[in-house]
Amino acid sequence: MGPASSISPPPPPTVLHQSEVDEEDENVKQLNECSTIYLALQECLAQTNRNWKSCQPEVQALKACHKRRSERSDKEK
Structure with a gap:
């Protein structure tokens, strides 16, 4: 191994365009009551x-939340 000064610094973080951030926020808002679970999954990941294997509790919770939402919306029709 060479001297420590030969280690290159990590690349700068990728900056999202504001439109991408806004679009992601809109997608999260559309999840309604599942948004907290979705954000927990994102944090776990x-x-x-x-x-994904380490985040199965969050994955299963989100799946269950979506199932409840779709069952409710089917009853409202």
Whole structure:
């Protein structure tokens, strides 16, 4: 291994365009009551380097939330 000064710095974080951020916010808002679960899943994925297996409780909770929403909307029709 060479001297520590030869280690390159990490690349700068990718900056999202404001329109992409707004679009993502709109997608989250459309989730309504599932948005908290969705955000928890996103946080889990960020903390585990996108390891879906580690985030199965959040995945299953989101799946269950969507199922409840679709069952409610079917009854309202």
